[in-house]
Amino acid sequence: MNRTEPVIEIKDLTVSYGAIQALQGISFKVCKGEIVALIGANGAGKSTTLRTISGLLKPRSGEIIFENKPITNLPGHEIARLGIAHVPEGRRPFANLTVYENLRMGAYLINDSRTIQETMNRIFRSFPRLKERFSQPAGTLSGGELQMLAIARALMAKPRLLMLDEPSMGLSPILVNEIFNIIKEINEQGTSILLVEQNAHKALSICHYAYVLETGRVVMEGTGKELYENPRIKEAYLGG
Amino acid sequence: MAYFFQQLINGLQLGFVYALIALGYTMVYGIVRLINFAHGDIFMVGAYLGFYALTLYHLPFPLAILFAMAGCTLLGITIERFAYRPLRNAPRISALITAIGVSLFLEYFSSLKFVFGPNYLAYPRPFSVCIYQIGTVCISNIQILVVGVSVVLLLILQFIVQKTKTGMAMRAVSYDKNTAKLMGIDVDYIISVTFGIGSALAGAGGVLYGIAYPQIHPFMGIMPGLKAFVAAVLGGIGSIPGAMLGAIIMGIVETMCSAYISSTMRDAFAFAILIIVLLVKPTGILGKREIEKV
Numbered sequence: 001m002n003r004t005e006p007v008i009e010i011k012d013l014t015v016s017y018g019a020i021q022a023l024q025g026i027s028f029k030v031c032k033g034e035i036v037a038l039i040g041a042n043g044a045g046k047s048t049t050l051r052t053i054s055g056l057l058k059p060r061s062g063e064i065i066f067e068n069k070p071i072t073n074l075p076g077h078e079i080a081r082l083g084i085a086h087v088p089e090g091r092r093p094f095a096n097l098t099v100y101e102n103l104r105m106g107a108y109l110i111n112d113s114r115t116i117q118e119t120m121n122r123i124f125r126s127f128p129r130l131k132e133r134f135s136q137p138a139g140t141l142s143g144g145e146l147q148m149l150a151i152a153r154a155l156m157a158k159p160r161l162l163m164l165d166e167p168s169m170g171l172s173p174i175l176v177n178e179i180f181n182i183i184k185e186i187n188e189q190g191t192s193i194l195l196v197e198q199n200a201h202k203a204l205s206i207c208h209y210a211y212v213l214e215t216g217r218v219v220m221e222g223t224g225k226e227l228y229e230n231p232r233i234k235e236a237y238l239g240g
Numbered sequence: 241m242a243y244f245f246q247q248l249i250n251g252l253q254l255g256f257v258y259a260l261i262a263l264g265y266t267m268v269y270g271i272v273r274l275i276n277f278a279h280g281d282i283f284m285v286g287a288y289l290g291f292y293a294l295t296l297y298h299l300p301f302p303l304a305i306l307f308a309m310a311g312c313t314l315l316g317i318t319i320e321r322f323a324y325r326p327l328r329n330a331p332r333i334s335a336l337i338t339a340i341g342v343s344l345f346l347e348y349f350s351s352l353k354f355v356f357g358p359n360y361l362a363y364p365r366p367f368s369v370c371i372y373q374i375g376t377v378c379i380s381n382i383q384i385l386v387v388g389v390s391v392v393l394l395l396i397l398q399f400i401v402q403k404t405k406t407g408m409a410m411r412a413v414s415y416d417k418n419t420a421k422l423m424g425i426d427v428d429y430i431i432s433v434t435f436g437i438g439s440a441l442a443g444a445g446g447v448l449y450g451i452a453y454p455q456i457h458p459f460m461g462i463m464p465g466l467k468a469f470v471a472a473v474l475g476g477i478g479s480i481p482g483a484m485l486g487a488i489i490m491g492i493v494e495t496m497c498s499a500y501i502s503s504t505m506r507d508a509f510a511f512a513i514l515i516i517v518l519l520v521k522p523t524g525i526l527g528k529r530e531i532e533k534v
Contacts, residue, residue, distance in 0.1 A: 056418050080424035092419040094412045105412050108405065109424040157424065 013062035024216040037203040040213035085159035091150040095139030106156030200237035242376035255491020256390035260445030261468035264438030266483040277339040280465015281346035286446025301366035309440040316439025350458035363454035476527020
Protein backbone atom coordinates (compact mmCIF):
# COMPACT_ATOMS: atom_id res chain seq x y z
CA MET A 1 0.00 0.00 0.00
CA ASN A 2 1.36 3.39 -0.65
CA ARG A 3 0.86 5.73 2.21
CA THR A 4 1.18 9.18 0.73
CA GLU A 5 -1.79 11.21 1.90
CA PRO A 6 -1.42 11.67 5.65
CA VAL A 7 -4.39 12.92 7.65
CA ILE A 8 -2.25 13.25 10.72
CA GLU A 9 1.47 13.05 11.11
CA ILE A 10 3.36 12.81 14.38
CA LYS A 11 7.02 13.76 14.27
CA ASP A 12 9.50 12.99 17.00
CA LEU A 13 7.04 13.54 19.82
CA THR A 14 8.32 13.49 23.38
CA VAL A 15 6.10 13.82 26.44
CA SER A 16 7.04 13.60 30.09
CA TYR A 17 5.23 13.42 33.40
CA GLY A 18 7.65 15.24 35.67
CA ALA A 19 10.91 13.34 35.47
CA ILE A 20 9.44 10.32 33.73
CA GLN A 21 9.62 10.41 29.99
CA ALA A 22 6.49 8.67 28.70
CA LEU A 23 7.15 9.21 24.99
CA GLN A 24 10.74 9.27 23.84
CA GLY A 25 10.38 10.68 20.36
CA ILE A 26 7.79 8.73 18.41
CA SER A 27 6.84 9.30 14.79
CA PHE A 28 3.96 7.81 12.85
CA LYS A 29 1.16 8.80 10.55
CA VAL A 30 -2.41 7.94 9.67
CA CYS A 31 -3.28 8.26 5.99
CA LYS A 32 -6.61 9.04 4.44
CA GLY A 33 -9.11 6.19 4.77
CA GLU A 34 -6.86 4.05 6.92
CA ILE A 35 -7.29 2.25 10.20
CA VAL A 36 -3.96 2.57 11.96
CA ALA A 37 -3.35 0.65 15.17
CA LEU A 38 -0.93 1.45 17.96
CA ILE A 39 -0.29 -1.72 19.89
CA GLY A 40 1.84 -2.36 22.90
CA ALA A 41 1.81 -3.38 26.53
CA ASN A 42 0.57 -1.41 29.50
CA GLY A 43 2.65 1.71 29.99
CA ALA A 44 4.09 1.73 26.47
CA GLY A 45 2.70 5.25 25.94
CA LYS A 46 -0.34 4.53 23.79
CA SER A 47 -2.89 6.56 25.76
CA THR A 48 -0.33 9.31 26.33
CA THR A 49 0.02 9.60 22.56
CA LEU A 50 -3.72 10.05 22.06
CA ARG A 51 -4.04 12.47 24.95
CA THR A 52 -1.22 14.58 23.54
CA ILE A 53 -2.79 14.67 20.09
CA SER A 54 -6.08 15.87 21.65
CA GLY A 55 -4.31 18.60 23.56
CA LEU A 56 -4.97 17.20 27.04
CA LEU A 57 -1.21 16.85 27.53
CA LYS A 58 1.48 19.23 26.35
CA PRO A 59 4.40 17.69 24.50
CA ARG A 60 7.94 18.55 25.51
CA SER A 61 9.09 18.54 21.91
CA GLY A 62 8.05 17.30 18.50
CA GLU A 63 5.32 18.16 16.08
CA ILE A 64 1.75 17.10 15.35
CA ILE A 65 0.44 17.98 11.90
CA PHE A 66 -3.23 17.51 11.09
CA GLU A 67 -4.32 18.00 7.48
CA ASN A 68 -1.10 19.90 6.81
CA LYS A 69 -1.55 22.31 9.72
CA PRO A 70 0.56 22.15 12.87
CA ILE A 71 -1.68 21.70 15.92
CA THR A 72 1.04 20.91 18.43
CA ASN A 73 0.23 23.43 21.14
CA LEU A 74 -3.42 24.22 20.55
CA PRO A 75 -5.80 23.91 23.52
CA GLY A 76 -7.98 20.81 23.59
CA HIS A 77 -11.27 22.39 22.60
CA GLU A 78 -9.72 23.92 19.48
CA ILE A 79 -8.28 20.63 18.37
CA ALA A 80 -11.74 19.08 18.57
CA ARG A 81 -13.00 21.92 16.38
CA LEU A 82 -10.56 20.93 13.61
CA GLY A 83 -12.17 17.51 13.17
CA ILE A 84 -10.42 15.16 15.58
CA ALA A 85 -12.61 13.12 17.93
CA HIS A 86 -11.18 11.06 20.77
CA VAL A 87 -12.99 8.20 22.50
CA PRO A 88 -11.09 8.15 25.78
CA GLU A 89 -9.93 5.16 27.73
CA GLY A 90 -12.62 3.94 30.10
CA ARG A 91 -15.29 5.51 27.81
CA ARG A 92 -15.79 8.46 30.18
CA PRO A 93 -19.50 9.05 29.66
CA PHE A 94 -21.09 12.05 31.35
CA ALA A 95 -22.90 9.76 33.77
CA ASN A 96 -25.08 12.60 35.11
CA LEU A 97 -26.39 13.40 31.62
CA THR A 98 -28.91 11.36 29.66
CA VAL A 99 -27.93 9.39 26.56
CA TYR A 100 -29.47 12.11 24.42
CA GLU A 101 -27.57 14.84 26.27
CA ASN A 102 -24.29 12.95 25.92
CA LEU A 103 -24.82 12.76 22.17
CA ARG A 104 -25.82 16.42 22.10
CA MET A 105 -22.55 17.29 23.83
CA GLY A 106 -20.70 15.29 21.19
CA ALA A 107 -22.18 17.70 18.67
CA TYR A 108 -21.31 20.73 20.81
CA LEU A 109 -19.48 22.43 17.95
CA ILE A 110 -22.23 21.90 15.40
CA ASN A 111 -24.75 24.72 15.36
CA ASP A 112 -27.19 23.52 12.76
CA SER A 113 -29.93 21.55 14.52
CA ARG A 114 -30.96 19.77 11.28
CA THR A 115 -27.46 18.37 10.84
CA ILE A 116 -27.46 17.25 14.47
CA GLN A 117 -30.80 15.49 14.04
CA GLU A 118 -29.68 13.74 10.85
CA THR A 119 -26.42 12.58 12.42
CA MET A 120 -28.29 11.33 15.44
CA ASN A 121 -30.78 9.39 13.31
CA ARG A 122 -27.94 7.80 11.39
CA ILE A 123 -26.21 6.86 14.63
CA PHE A 124 -29.39 5.30 15.99
CA ARG A 125 -29.52 3.09 12.90
CA SER A 126 -26.05 1.75 13.76
CA PHE A 127 -26.69 1.67 17.51
CA PRO A 128 -30.36 0.80 17.97
CA ARG A 129 -29.72 0.04 21.63
CA LEU A 130 -28.85 3.67 22.31
CA LYS A 131 -32.17 4.73 20.88
CA GLU A 132 -33.97 2.55 23.41
CA ARG A 133 -31.96 4.22 26.19
CA PHE A 134 -32.45 7.71 24.76
CA SER A 135 -33.66 9.48 27.91
CA GLN A 136 -31.89 7.34 30.51
CA PRO A 137 -28.95 8.76 32.47
CA ALA A 138 -25.76 7.41 30.94
CA GLY A 139 -24.72 6.16 34.38
CA THR A 140 -27.31 3.38 34.14
CA LEU A 141 -25.91 1.81 30.95
CA SER A 142 -23.99 -1.47 30.77
CA GLY A 143 -20.34 -1.65 29.73
CA GLY A 144 -21.04 -2.49 26.11
CA GLU A 145 -23.67 0.20 25.83
CA LEU A 146 -21.27 2.73 27.34
CA GLN A 147 -18.64 1.89 24.74
CA MET A 148 -21.24 2.35 22.02
CA LEU A 149 -22.31 5.63 23.58
CA ALA A 150 -18.71 6.84 23.72
CA ILE A 151 -18.16 6.01 20.04
CA ALA A 152 -21.52 7.47 19.04
CA ARG A 153 -20.79 10.65 21.00
CA ALA A 154 -17.51 11.07 19.14
CA LEU A 155 -19.23 10.49 15.79
CA MET A 156 -21.74 13.25 16.52
CA ALA A 157 -18.98 15.77 15.77
CA LYS A 158 -18.58 14.27 12.26
CA PRO A 159 -14.83 13.90 12.73
CA ARG A 160 -12.39 13.23 9.92
CA LEU A 161 -10.07 11.45 12.34
CA LEU A 162 -11.49 9.19 15.04
CA MET A 163 -9.14 8.08 17.80
CA LEU A 164 -10.21 5.13 19.95
CA ASP A 165 -8.48 4.23 23.19
CA GLU A 166 -8.91 0.56 24.17
CA PRO A 167 -12.45 0.10 22.84
CA SER A 168 -12.37 -3.62 23.71
CA MET A 169 -11.45 -3.13 27.35
CA GLY A 170 -13.66 -5.02 29.76
CA LEU A 171 -16.07 -6.32 27.11
CA SER A 172 -17.13 -9.90 26.42
CA PRO A 173 -15.76 -11.49 23.20
CA ILE A 174 -19.15 -11.14 21.49
CA LEU A 175 -19.31 -7.44 22.29
CA VAL A 176 -15.68 -6.97 21.23
CA ASN A 177 -16.58 -8.41 17.81
CA GLU A 178 -19.59 -6.15 17.62
CA ILE A 179 -17.54 -3.06 18.47
CA PHE A 180 -14.84 -3.94 15.94
CA ASN A 181 -17.45 -4.46 13.23
CA ILE A 182 -18.77 -1.01 14.01
CA ILE A 183 -15.26 0.46 13.81
CA LYS A 184 -14.77 -1.15 10.38
CA GLU A 185 -18.11 0.21 9.24
CA ILE A 186 -17.24 3.74 10.37
CA ASN A 187 -13.97 3.47 8.47
CA GLU A 188 -15.70 2.25 5.33
CA GLN A 189 -17.90 5.33 5.45
CA GLY A 190 -14.76 7.44 5.08
CA THR A 191 -13.45 8.27 8.56
CA SER A 192 -9.76 7.69 9.18
CA ILE A 193 -9.13 5.84 12.42
CA LEU A 194 -6.32 5.71 14.94
CA LEU A 195 -6.87 2.73 17.21
CA VAL A 196 -5.03 2.05 20.44
CA GLU A 197 -5.38 -1.53 21.66
CA GLN A 198 -3.91 -4.06 24.04
CA ASN A 199 -5.90 -6.71 22.22
CA ALA A 200 -3.30 -7.00 19.45
CA HIS A 201 -5.10 -9.92 17.86
CA LYS A 202 -8.19 -7.91 17.12
CA ALA A 203 -6.37 -4.70 16.28
CA LEU A 204 -4.07 -6.34 13.74
CA SER A 205 -6.95 -8.17 12.12
CA ILE A 206 -8.81 -4.99 11.17
CA CYS A 207 -6.07 -2.38 10.71
CA HIS A 208 -4.37 -1.42 7.48
CA TYR A 209 -1.16 -0.44 9.18
CA ALA A 210 0.19 -0.73 12.70
CA TYR A 211 2.95 0.55 14.92
CA VAL A 212 4.31 -1.33 17.91
CA LEU A 213 5.13 0.81 20.96
CA GLU A 214 7.52 -0.24 23.67
CA THR A 215 8.42 2.08 26.57
CA GLY A 216 7.71 5.23 24.65
CA ARG A 217 9.32 4.25 21.34
CA VAL A 218 8.09 2.84 18.05
CA VAL A 219 9.96 -0.44 17.76
CA MET A 220 8.30 -1.92 14.70
CA GLU A 221 5.80 -1.02 12.04
CA GLY A 222 4.11 -2.65 9.09
CA THR A 223 0.78 -3.66 7.64
CA GLY A 224 -1.52 -5.60 9.93
CA LYS A 225 -0.77 -8.79 8.04
CA GLU A 226 3.02 -8.35 8.18
CA LEU A 227 3.00 -7.82 11.91
CA TYR A 228 0.54 -10.64 12.43
CA GLU A 229 2.99 -13.05 10.85
CA ASN A 230 6.09 -11.64 12.47
CA PRO A 231 7.46 -14.23 14.93
CA ARG A 232 8.54 -11.63 17.48
CA ILE A 233 5.13 -10.02 17.57
CA LYS A 234 3.54 -13.45 17.75
CA GLU A 235 5.51 -14.29 20.79
CA ALA A 236 5.24 -10.98 22.60
CA TYR A 237 1.70 -9.88 21.81
CA LEU A 238 -0.29 -12.68 20.28
CA GLY A 239 0.47 -15.41 22.79
CA GLY A 240 2.82 -17.63 20.75
CA MET B 241 -51.98 27.74 64.39
CA ALA B 242 -52.36 31.07 62.61
CA TYR B 243 -49.11 32.16 64.25
CA PHE B 244 -47.40 29.06 62.88
CA PHE B 245 -48.55 29.71 59.31
CA GLN B 246 -47.56 33.34 59.63
CA GLN B 247 -44.06 32.28 60.61
CA LEU B 248 -44.02 29.74 57.81
CA ILE B 249 -44.60 32.53 55.31
CA ASN B 250 -41.88 34.66 56.87
CA GLY B 251 -39.58 31.66 56.76
CA LEU B 252 -40.32 31.07 53.09
CA GLN B 253 -39.45 34.66 52.28
CA LEU B 254 -36.09 34.33 54.01
CA GLY B 255 -35.56 30.88 52.52
CA PHE B 256 -36.01 32.09 48.96
CA VAL B 257 -33.44 34.84 49.45
CA TYR B 258 -31.05 32.23 50.85
CA ALA B 259 -31.81 30.04 47.85
CA LEU B 260 -30.68 32.76 45.45
CA ILE B 261 -27.34 32.95 47.27
CA ALA B 262 -26.96 29.22 47.91
CA LEU B 263 -27.29 28.44 44.20
CA GLY B 264 -24.15 30.42 43.41
CA TYR B 265 -22.21 28.51 46.06
CA THR B 266 -23.41 25.17 44.83
CA MET B 267 -22.95 25.87 41.10
CA VAL B 268 -19.44 27.17 41.55
CA TYR B 269 -18.55 24.27 43.84
CA GLY B 270 -20.05 21.84 41.34
CA ILE B 271 -17.88 23.09 38.54
CA VAL B 272 -14.53 24.03 40.14
CA ARG B 273 -14.79 22.39 43.60
CA LEU B 274 -14.23 25.76 45.24
CA ILE B 275 -16.17 27.28 48.13
CA ASN B 276 -16.33 30.85 46.89
CA PHE B 277 -16.34 32.70 50.19
CA ALA B 278 -16.58 36.02 48.36
CA HIS B 279 -20.07 35.04 47.23
CA GLY B 280 -21.81 36.68 50.19
CA ASP B 281 -20.03 39.92 49.34
CA ILE B 282 -21.21 39.77 45.75
CA PHE B 283 -24.68 39.62 47.29
CA MET B 284 -23.82 42.78 49.26
CA VAL B 285 -22.59 44.57 46.12
CA GLY B 286 -25.87 43.57 44.45
CA ALA B 287 -27.82 45.19 47.26
CA TYR B 288 -25.84 48.42 46.85
CA LEU B 289 -26.16 48.44 43.07
CA GLY B 290 -29.92 48.07 43.48
CA PHE B 291 -29.87 50.84 46.07
CA TYR B 292 -28.13 53.26 43.72
CA ALA B 293 -30.31 52.27 40.81
CA LEU B 294 -33.40 53.07 42.87
CA THR B 295 -32.22 56.23 44.63
CA LEU B 296 -29.70 57.85 42.29
CA TYR B 297 -31.03 56.88 38.88
CA HIS B 298 -34.67 56.43 39.95
CA LEU B 299 -34.96 53.30 37.88
CA PRO B 300 -38.18 51.30 38.19
CA PHE B 301 -37.81 48.19 40.31
CA PRO B 302 -37.51 45.59 37.51
CA LEU B 303 -34.72 47.60 35.88
CA ALA B 304 -32.99 48.12 39.22
CA ILE B 305 -32.87 44.39 39.83
CA LEU B 306 -31.57 43.76 36.29
CA PHE B 307 -28.95 46.46 36.82
CA ALA B 308 -27.77 44.77 40.03
CA MET B 309 -27.72 41.38 38.31
CA ALA B 310 -25.68 42.71 35.38
CA GLY B 311 -23.20 44.45 37.67
CA CYS B 312 -22.75 41.32 39.81
CA THR B 313 -22.33 39.13 36.73
CA LEU B 314 -19.46 41.34 35.66
CA LEU B 315 -18.00 41.32 39.17
CA GLY B 316 -18.23 37.51 39.46
CA ILE B 317 -16.61 36.94 36.08
CA THR B 318 -13.84 39.40 36.90
CA ILE B 319 -13.11 37.76 40.25
CA GLU B 320 -12.94 34.34 38.61
CA ARG B 321 -10.72 35.58 35.81
CA PHE B 322 -8.15 37.35 37.96
CA ALA B 323 -8.29 35.66 41.39
CA TYR B 324 -9.26 32.02 40.77
CA ARG B 325 -8.28 31.11 37.21
CA PRO B 326 -4.53 31.54 37.81
CA LEU B 327 -4.91 29.02 40.64
CA ARG B 328 -6.94 26.48 38.64
CA ASN B 329 -4.25 23.82 38.96
CA ALA B 330 -2.97 24.87 42.37
CA PRO B 331 -3.91 22.93 45.52
CA ARG B 332 -7.49 23.56 46.58
CA ILE B 333 -6.46 25.24 49.81
CA SER B 334 -4.74 28.06 47.86
CA ALA B 335 -7.93 28.92 46.01
CA LEU B 336 -9.91 28.73 49.25
CA ILE B 337 -7.58 31.17 51.02
CA THR B 338 -7.73 33.45 47.97
CA ALA B 339 -11.53 33.38 48.21
CA ILE B 340 -11.33 34.58 51.81
CA GLY B 341 -8.95 37.31 50.65
CA VAL B 342 -11.33 38.41 47.90
CA SER B 343 -14.15 38.46 50.45
CA LEU B 344 -12.26 40.71 52.86
CA PHE B 345 -11.16 42.91 49.98
CA LEU B 346 -14.74 43.44 48.82
CA GLU B 347 -15.94 44.19 52.35
CA TYR B 348 -13.27 46.72 53.21
CA PHE B 349 -13.01 48.26 49.77
CA SER B 350 -16.77 48.82 49.84
CA SER B 351 -16.46 50.48 53.24
CA LEU B 352 -14.27 53.25 51.81
CA LYS B 353 -15.93 56.65 51.73
CA PHE B 354 -15.66 57.04 47.98
CA VAL B 355 -17.12 53.57 47.34
CA PHE B 356 -20.24 52.61 49.32
CA GLY B 357 -19.15 54.08 52.65
CA PRO B 358 -19.09 52.41 56.06
CA ASN B 359 -22.54 53.51 57.24
CA TYR B 360 -25.85 51.76 57.42
CA LEU B 361 -28.21 52.93 54.70
CA ALA B 362 -31.99 52.69 54.67
CA TYR B 363 -33.17 50.79 51.63
CA PRO B 364 -35.85 52.50 49.56
CA ARG B 365 -38.98 50.53 48.81
CA PRO B 366 -40.18 50.83 45.25
CA PHE B 367 -43.79 50.93 46.45
CA SER B 368 -45.55 51.33 49.76
CA VAL B 369 -46.07 48.26 51.87
CA CYS B 370 -49.51 46.81 51.68
CA ILE B 371 -50.69 43.91 53.79
CA TYR B 372 -53.33 41.42 52.67
CA GLN B 373 -55.27 39.40 55.15
CA ILE B 374 -55.96 35.85 54.00
CA GLY B 375 -57.99 34.09 56.66
CA THR B 376 -55.95 34.56 59.80
CA VAL B 377 -52.64 34.99 57.99
CA CYS B 378 -51.12 38.25 56.75
CA ILE B 379 -49.06 38.50 53.59
CA SER B 380 -47.40 41.71 52.50
CA ASN B 381 -46.84 42.70 48.90
CA ILE B 382 -43.11 42.72 49.71
CA GLN B 383 -43.28 39.04 50.62
CA ILE B 384 -45.17 38.24 47.45
CA LEU B 385 -42.59 40.16 45.45
CA VAL B 386 -39.60 38.43 47.08
CA VAL B 387 -41.03 34.96 46.68
CA GLY B 388 -42.41 35.69 43.19
CA VAL B 389 -39.17 37.10 41.78
CA SER B 390 -37.16 34.28 43.36
CA VAL B 391 -39.41 31.60 41.91
CA VAL B 392 -39.20 33.15 38.44
CA LEU B 393 -35.39 33.33 38.64
CA LEU B 394 -35.15 29.75 39.90
CA LEU B 395 -37.34 28.56 37.02
CA ILE B 396 -35.18 30.44 34.51
CA LEU B 397 -32.07 28.89 36.05
CA GLN B 398 -33.60 25.43 35.91
CA PHE B 399 -34.42 25.98 32.24
CA ILE B 400 -30.90 27.15 31.43
CA VAL B 401 -29.24 24.27 33.23
CA GLN B 402 -31.56 21.51 32.02
CA LYS B 403 -32.52 22.56 28.51
CA THR B 404 -29.89 24.76 26.89
CA LYS B 405 -26.67 23.62 25.28
CA THR B 406 -24.66 25.83 27.65
CA GLY B 407 -26.46 24.31 30.64
CA MET B 408 -25.69 20.79 29.42
CA ALA B 409 -22.08 21.85 28.96
CA MET B 410 -22.04 23.18 32.54
CA ARG B 411 -23.17 19.79 33.79
CA ALA B 412 -20.72 17.99 31.52
CA VAL B 413 -17.80 20.17 32.68
CA SER B 414 -18.74 19.68 36.33
CA TYR B 415 -18.65 15.92 35.77
CA ASP B 416 -15.43 15.59 33.75
CA LYS B 417 -13.42 18.55 32.45
CA ASN B 418 -11.03 16.65 30.22
CA THR B 419 -13.73 14.72 28.43
CA ALA B 420 -15.66 17.97 28.02
CA LYS B 421 -12.61 19.42 26.26
CA LEU B 422 -12.63 16.46 23.87
CA MET B 423 -16.15 17.50 22.85
CA GLY B 424 -14.80 20.93 21.90
CA ILE B 425 -16.22 22.62 25.01
CA ASP B 426 -14.20 25.66 26.07
CA VAL B 427 -14.00 24.83 29.77
CA ASP B 428 -12.77 28.28 30.85
CA TYR B 429 -15.71 29.91 29.09
CA ILE B 430 -18.21 27.57 30.75
CA ILE B 431 -16.65 28.27 34.17
CA SER B 432 -16.98 32.02 33.50
CA VAL B 433 -20.64 31.57 32.58
CA THR B 434 -21.21 29.63 35.79
CA PHE B 435 -19.65 32.36 37.93
CA GLY B 436 -21.67 34.92 36.00
CA ILE B 437 -25.00 33.18 36.53
CA GLY B 438 -24.30 32.45 40.20
CA SER B 439 -23.32 36.07 40.81
CA ALA B 440 -26.39 37.41 38.98
CA LEU B 441 -28.61 35.37 41.30
CA ALA B 442 -26.72 36.67 44.33
CA GLY B 443 -27.17 40.22 43.02
CA ALA B 444 -30.90 39.73 42.66
CA GLY B 445 -30.91 38.23 46.15
CA GLY B 446 -29.16 41.35 47.47
CA VAL B 447 -31.84 43.67 46.08
CA LEU B 448 -34.67 41.50 47.39
CA TYR B 449 -33.00 41.25 50.79
CA GLY B 450 -32.64 45.02 50.88
CA ILE B 451 -36.30 45.46 50.12
CA ALA B 452 -37.42 42.85 52.64
CA TYR B 453 -35.08 43.84 55.51
CA PRO B 454 -34.50 47.47 54.59
CA GLN B 455 -31.07 48.25 55.89
CA ILE B 456 -27.74 47.68 54.15
CA HIS B 457 -24.06 48.01 55.02
CA PRO B 458 -20.78 46.66 53.58
CA PHE B 459 -20.68 43.67 55.94
CA MET B 460 -24.27 42.61 55.41
CA GLY B 461 -23.17 39.74 53.14
CA ILE B 462 -21.32 37.78 55.79
CA MET B 463 -24.23 36.23 57.71
CA PRO B 464 -26.59 35.53 54.79
CA GLY B 465 -23.55 34.26 52.85
CA LEU B 466 -22.57 31.83 55.59
CA LYS B 467 -26.13 30.67 56.06
CA ALA B 468 -26.61 30.16 52.36
CA PHE B 469 -23.40 28.14 52.43
CA VAL B 470 -24.85 26.00 55.23
CA ALA B 471 -28.00 25.65 53.13
CA ALA B 472 -25.95 24.45 50.16
CA VAL B 473 -24.17 21.90 52.36
CA LEU B 474 -27.46 20.80 53.90
CA GLY B 475 -29.00 20.22 50.48
CA GLY B 476 -25.87 18.53 49.18
CA ILE B 477 -23.24 20.85 47.79
CA GLY B 478 -23.04 20.68 44.01
CA SER B 479 -26.74 19.86 43.67
CA ILE B 480 -29.01 22.65 42.39
CA PRO B 481 -32.32 21.25 43.68
CA GLY B 482 -30.45 20.48 46.91
CA ALA B 483 -29.45 24.11 47.36
CA MET B 484 -33.05 25.27 46.86
CA LEU B 485 -34.37 22.71 49.33
CA GLY B 486 -31.63 23.39 51.88
CA ALA B 487 -32.22 27.14 51.67
CA ILE B 488 -35.96 26.83 52.24
CA ILE B 489 -35.36 24.57 55.23
CA MET B 490 -32.79 27.01 56.63
CA GLY B 491 -35.14 29.96 56.24
CA ILE B 492 -37.97 28.15 57.96
CA VAL B 493 -35.83 26.75 60.78
CA GLU B 494 -34.35 30.14 61.49
CA THR B 495 -37.71 31.89 61.52
CA MET B 496 -39.33 29.20 63.67
CA CYS B 497 -36.46 29.39 66.09
CA SER B 498 -36.91 33.17 66.42
CA ALA B 499 -40.64 32.72 66.84
CA TYR B 500 -40.80 29.85 69.30
CA ILE B 501 -37.47 29.75 71.09
CA SER B 502 -35.46 32.94 71.04
CA SER B 503 -34.36 35.25 68.29
CA THR B 504 -30.87 35.42 69.76
CA MET B 505 -30.58 31.66 69.33
CA ARG B 506 -31.38 31.55 65.64
CA ASP B 507 -27.78 31.84 64.38
CA ALA B 508 -26.70 29.12 66.78
CA PHE B 509 -29.44 26.89 65.36
CA ALA B 510 -28.45 27.68 61.80
CA PHE B 511 -24.85 26.67 62.35
CA ALA B 512 -25.80 23.69 64.51
CA ILE B 513 -27.44 22.42 61.33
CA LEU B 514 -24.06 22.58 59.58
CA ILE B 515 -22.39 20.60 62.35
CA ILE B 516 -25.15 17.99 62.42
CA VAL B 517 -25.13 17.57 58.64
CA LEU B 518 -21.38 17.14 58.57
CA LEU B 519 -21.58 14.56 61.36
CA VAL B 520 -24.59 12.60 60.18
CA LYS B 521 -24.76 12.94 56.39
CA PRO B 522 -21.82 14.93 55.00
CA THR B 523 -23.15 14.58 51.46
CA GLY B 524 -26.33 16.47 52.38
CA ILE B 525 -29.92 15.61 51.57
CA LEU B 526 -29.66 15.33 47.79
CA GLY B 527 -25.89 15.17 47.39
CA LYS B 528 -24.13 12.19 45.92
CA ARG B 529 -21.04 10.60 47.26
CA GLU B 530 -18.16 11.70 45.12
CA ILE B 531 -16.52 8.74 43.49
CA GLU B 532 -12.78 9.15 43.22
CA LYS B 533 -11.94 8.86 39.56
CA VAL B 534 -8.72 7.10 38.71
